[in-house]
Amino acid sequence: MDKADFRFSTPLRVRWSEADPQGIVFNGHYLNFADVGVTEYYRALRAAAGVKPGEGLDGSEFFAARTLLDYKAPALFDDLLDIHLRVSRFGNSSMSFLVGIYREDSLLVSGEIVYVHADQQTRRPTPIPEAFKAAVRAFEHCLPAESGAAIQG
Template sequence: MSGELTSPSRNVPLFSWPTRVYWEDTDAGGVVYHAQYVAFLERARTEWLRANGHHQEQLRNEHDLVFVVRAMTLDFLRPARLDDLLQVQLGLRQCKRASVIFVQRLLRGEELLLEAEVKVACLAASSFKPKALPEPLYEEFKSFESP
């Protein structure tokens, strides 16, 4: 996974979302609790959707579509700590009809703290069965792909 989001030769479209580490994110030692990283990654994916004009509630109401995490690989490289200002980056690696694979990284300044690959399944909100992305959304997501 290393280096895939910052390689200038790949021309990867990046999205970056800032977040601050609060007391509630940490353990007794002031280090971010491992499960909290998942929340940071989730928020960045939600904000990426929003930045591209797609609100999850709107997708659910108008297209009967929700996104759920199907698989996730996390590589914890260095700890984040209380009051750190972090950047959560993401790129879209692959879009299929009913799934999307994101590559994400968490940085403190230039220091890489975490790398992740997140496979998100597209489901019908009414049945929680796999559902193809609406064609315009699929085409848009495909345009963001960067292997």
């Protein structure tokens, strides 16, 4: 996983409550770190594309369907981490984020989060709006792969 493949990153400082008595980050917190990254990615995407929160989604939302994290080295209390994310794939109703959590140039955790675009009321998958895909394509410098298959959750 190459940092140069990510246009977006956000810093995050490890807090005391996220570490065990030895000062090592508990593994479950890395998913929270990735989630902070996703939130900040959307904020940066909105700023770059001029899209307001919820605009163009028309009663739909993205729901997490699958997560995978590979632990390579531990983060420690008070480390300054960089959470890198990029949309790596679009399906018809799903998309995948690649995640890289770094301390300086050391990759600590890599992973993938798959989201399904769905109606907020029924939670049934719906196609991702083309305007959203276009905004992501314009934002990223590594274009997402595209396929028509949805992730079933």
